[in-house]
Amino acid sequence: MGRVKQNKKSTFIDMTAMSDVTVLLLTFFMLTSTFLAKEPFQANTPPSVSTEEMPLNNVAQVLVNPQGKVWITMTNDTTQEASNEKMRLELLENMTKEYAQQTGKTVSFTPEQKLAFSKLGSFGVPFQELPAFLSADTEVQDQWIAGKLEDTGRHTGIPVHYLSEAEKERISASKYQKGLTEYQMWIMAISRTSNDNLKKAISKGTGFSLKADQSTRFETVHMIMDNMQTIGKNKFTLVTALKQEES
């Protein structure tokens, strides 16, 4: 009884075609991708029928979490004169001036710290703590921004509070706008940018955008709106996710 002799077949599968496809896909993803920005928390933005696209540059995005913590991301032009690095350095200078004027306290930065700030995407720690934050390692910074180091006295979020009626009146009545919250100081500092396109965007109303989770209490969003309104920045945008119009 002879067994049927099977032909020994090679199991070699030609992967060339497969490789071609994957390389093509890879190229596609690499070219079309925009990376998720590192954010202190993930906000689930509310759906809206508005089709206006979020501008990629010349915008300062204010991120608010449900606890009322605020972080700011400023993106500028891609041109040489108004690059992100340059504008952030300028912002830090403006803010230092503004802070000194408002509170009488000076916060000074070393050149290294300034450089670190110019590389920073989003920022959001109390101004007094900013020099220490900028000197810290990236890992520590991440934890700091995420609020995991609060018990060691390292706070996250730009200080902002609910404005009382009296405060609102005082701020909008005074010409110099004294006694601003730290958040308002940052907004003022950003408005003083020498990037003309950002300036234009701010006066048009697309320069500031507010990003918050859809389950945030209105109280928290209202606080930010009031802060903007009292310093005359009453035009801004809300970040939303696209929803199809039902009709």
Place this chain on the structure above:
Amino acid sequence: MAQIESGGGNGKGKNHQKKMTIRVDFTPMVDMNMLLITFFMLCTTMIKTQTLNIALPSNKENLNTEQMNQASAADAVTIIVDAKRLPNGQPDTIGGIKPEIYYYEGKPAEIPTAEGGIKILDETDPANIKVNMPAGQEKLVKATFNMGDKDGIRSLITKRNKAVLEAINPLREKFKAGELNQAQFDSLARIVRNDEQYGKLTIIIKATDAASYGSLVALLDEMQINQIARYQIDNLTAQDKALLEDFQSRHK
């Protein structure tokens, strides 16, 4: 494909090389590419974020607010967004904030009578506002967020903004048929809804502290969908609060 035939040479040559095939195994390459693709797919944002423009009334020149306040009672509708309340008045936050919506037409203090109505002694102090509406005459009406519903907020808005919507509908038909592009449709629609011959409906949106930001945006969205030209976000006054509390204490 992934093989190269090498050797052969000329027949005359002394060293007659054996014909051999070189096969390159692409499997590791594919593995690596797959990993990279997975990485890029997970790290990219496919969802392009959109923005919604809002303009709050300016503090400096109170022009806008004054205009709004002057909007005659017949034209004004105030919508108040609140969160669903538990019987004790606290917002019900189990499973997220559920929006509740109320509205009143005209001005709140319209029926000030000796025996009932709203009595305002000092507007800034909620304790001084007495709301004692006779049952059935409450100013506040509860609507639902369910847009298809008959008592939904959309039906109210469309009813009030009927003239504008009717004028815009032919344009929309044209747009759907492809005769107008988006920009043309938008600009024509803007002209129609700002035309005062269709009335001066003004919607004032207010939200309580407990209301969710998402429901506010949903409401702003309704303004866009229903082509409302004049709307604004305003602060909840003590009077509104009193009205709301009164309504909620009756309907638990």
